[in-house]
Structure formats: structure tokens, C-alpha cells
Amino acid sequence: MTTQTSPSFSLSPGELEDFHRNGFTGPFTLYEPEEMKQIWRRKRIELMDRSAAVYQDELARSGATNIANYDRHLDDDFLADHIARPEIVQRVASILGPDVLCWRSEFFPKYPGDEGTDWHQADTFANASGTPQILWPGGSDFGGTITVWCAFTDAMIDTGCLQFIPGTHRSMNYDETKRMHYDPATTTTEKDGVRRGFFGYDYRELQIDPDWKPDESQARSMQMRAGQFIVFWSTLMHASHPHAGKTQQMRLGFAGRYVPTSVRIYPDTEQIEEYGGQVSLERYGAVLVSGEDTHGHNRIATETTRGHAFGSDAR
Incomplete structure (x- = not known):
């Protein structure tokens, strides 16, 4: 009798070493390009329909800011399974340890x-x-999150x-x-013909040294086919190229953000304050995607607002 074992997607020692050195690893294939195309044709x-979305505030309903793209895994079955896929979670747990929460997801069109x-x-x-949305334990002033894009x-x-x-x-x-100060009319900057902005903010306002500039000569472009994902620390210097408009297809990324269960999420607040307004966290919950939560810091969601258990159909 042959016993089948589930595949392991944990990072190898070499991959983990590269990750700690570079701050990222991948890309890895999760869906085949045609499969992803069919999924997105239906999902878009x-x-x-935002009737079951956790953020029903006017700011989110208007769709005018990125908050409308936050946490759709909390109401959509496919995204609820996506954030818990073993191909993703096992790699993240290789870095963070066995007890892991997904605390946010975002679309980046x-x-x-x-x-x-x-x-x-x-x-x-x-x-x-100016108010932390995540706080690592032990008074640490440096932590970040693992982003799976x-x-x-x-x-x-x-x-x-x-x-x-x-x-x-x-x-x-x-x-x-x-x-930072939010102004939806914030102008873009241009360097060597590259137009960049930050969703109505000027990220340079936060620079510790106002004269510092990132060394773009060291930058690497992370090209991916539909259905591939990459894993990186949010503290890694990252950006994106402009969409040159040579094709009419939009580029769409979906990012899940992960932390250990020891991290406090939205500490001492009941709202997200961004993009010139606030949205209520009344219906929000982090999702336990690996291990167990023995800390009890955070509100945990066990199913979507439509009653779908997280990861129940993840393969």
C-alpha cells in the first residue's frame, strides 16, 4: 500500500538564506496563466458587489481611494482560500515561525x-x-510584515x-x-523620464535624511506571469514601474500581509485613518492561517462575512 504525503512548500535552507540576505524570494507559480485569467474574468x-465587504463607510464605498481595495478576503470565498494556500503559508511560516496571521490584503491595480x-x-x-497599525512584541521599534504579492x-x-x-x-x-499629508492632487515626481507617485501622498516627507536618495542603480525588476507570486519584507525598499500604455491590459497585483500571532494589529484603535478619512474596524478580524494563537492580542475572524471558512477549499 502506497501512502501519499502532502507536498512541502517550505523554503529550502538555500532559499531561506537568500531571503534573509536579499529581503525577498520568488517568484513561485501558484496558478497557471490561463487558469488565473479565467479566475480573474469571473472575480472582477x-x-x-460590496454588500458583504467589511468596510461599508462612505470612503470605502466610494472606491475613490485604496481603502476600497482592502481586505476583500474577508468577504470573498476565492480570496479567503487564496491567502491560506499552503504554497503561500508554508513559505511564510518558514520565515515567521509556525503561528501566522494574515492581517490585511490589498489589490494594486x-x-x-x-x-x-x-x-x-x-x-x-x-x-x-502617524499611529502604528502593527506592533511587534518586546518594545521592538522595527518589525514590518511579510508581503505575498x-x-x-x-x-x-x-x-x-x-x-x-x-x-x-x-x-x-x-x-x-x-x-504624511494626503492630497489627491499631489503631483508626481519625475527622474530620468520615470513618473512616480504614492496614491496622493509624498513619501519623501518621511525621510530621516531629507537629502538621501535610494540607489536605483541596484534596483531589480520583478517580472511575473499571471498566477505567480513573490514574498518580501515590507521593510525592503520597493517601488514599481509606470504602466507604459503599450497594451490596454491593466496590471493587477493582490497582496496578502502576514505577521506572527505575537504581533498586535491595530492596537488601541477602532478605525483605519488614511486617504483623508476613516473607516471602522467593527467588522474586521485577522485570519489565523497557520498554527495557533496563544496570545489573544487580536480579534480573529474564522469565516468570511458570507459564512465561508477560511482556507476550507485551499489546495
Whole structure:
């Protein structure tokens, strides 16, 4: 009798060493390109229905800011399974340890002609409000989150793929307590013909040294086919190319963000304050995707707002 064993997707010792040195690993294939294309053809219509979304505030319903793209895994079955896929979770647990929460997800669309996203790092995610959204234990002032960025459409240089500066994840060049000022009319910056912005903010407002500039000569472009994903520290210097408009297909990334269960999420607050407004966290919950939560710091969601158990159909 042959006993079948589940495949292991944990990072190998070599992959883990590379990750700690560079701050990222991948890309890895999760869905075949045609499979991803078919999934997104269906999902882009279904996700227009926000009736079960956790954020029902006017700011989110308007769709005018990125908050409308937050945490759709909390109401959509496919995304609820996606964030818990073993191909993702086992790799993340290789880095963070066995007890892991997914605390946020976001869509990152880039349409033909859109500017690139400016260079940035994120540690406590206090960059917009000045109030930490995640806090690591032990009084640590440096932590960040593991981001798993999956290409739902092809992400090439011409369509605005990610860029990383390897090895920059160990120290912060930005002071998130300074707080950025939101202005939807914020102009883009241009260097060597590359247009960049940051969703109505100027990330340079947070620079510890106002004269510092990232060493773009070390940047690497992370091209991915639809259905591939990459894993990186949020404290890694990252950006994206502009969408050159050579194709009418938008570039779409879906990012899940992961932390150990020991991290406090949205500590001492009941709202997200970003993009010139607030949304309520009344219906929010983090998702336990691996191990157990013995800390009890955070509100945990066990199923979507539509009653689908997290990861129940993950393969």
C-alpha cells in the first residue's frame, strides 16, 4: 500500500538564506496563466458587489481611494482560500515561525498610462496616520510584515512590475511617526523620464535624511506571469514601474500581509485613518492561517462575512 504525503512548500535552507540576505524570494507559480485569467474574468465582476465587504463607510464605498481595495478576503470565498494556500503559508511560516496571521490584503491595480509607485518601506504602517497599525512584541521599534504579492495579470516592466533594492530591509530610511499629508492632487515626481507617485501622498516627507536618495542603480525588476507570486519584507525598499500604455491590459497585483500571532494589529484603535478619512474596524478580524494563537492580542475572524471558512477549499 502506497501512502501519499502532502507536498512541502517550505523554503529550502538555500532559499531561506537568500531571503534573509536579499529581503525577498520568488517568484513561485501558484496558478497557471490561463487558469488565473479565467479566475480573474469571473472575480472582477463578482467583486463589484460590496454588500458583504467589511468596510461599508462612505470612503470605502466610494472606491475613490485604496481603502476600497482592502481586505476583500474577508468577504470573498476565492480570496479567503487564496491567502491560506499552503504554497503561500508554508513559505511564510518558514520565515515567521509556525503561528501566522494574515492581517490585511490589498489589490494594486495599475492602468495604461498610470505612474509608477515611488520608492518606500513600511514598518509599523503608521506612515499615513502617524499611529502604528502593527506592533511587534518586546518594545521592538522595527518589525514590518511579510508581503505575498501575487500577479493576477502579467506584471512586466512595460505594465508596471515591482522593483526591489536587495538587502535594504535591515534598516529604515523613513520615520513613520512624521506622518504624511494626503492630497489627491499631489503631483508626481519625475527622474530620468520615470513618473512616480504614492496614491496622493509624498513619501519623501518621511525621510530621516531629507537629502538621501535610494540607489536605483541596484534596483531589480520583478517580472511575473499571471498566477505567480513573490514574498518580501515590507521593510525592503520597493517601488514599481509606470504602466507604459503599450497594451490596454491593466496590471493587477493582490497582496496578502502576514505577521506572527505575537504581533498586535491595530492596537488601541477602532478605525483605519488614511486617504483623508476613516473607516471602522467593527467588522474586521485577522485570519489565523497557520498554527495557533496563544496570545489573544487580536480579534480573529474564522469565516468570511458570507459564512465561508477560511482556507476550507485551499489546495
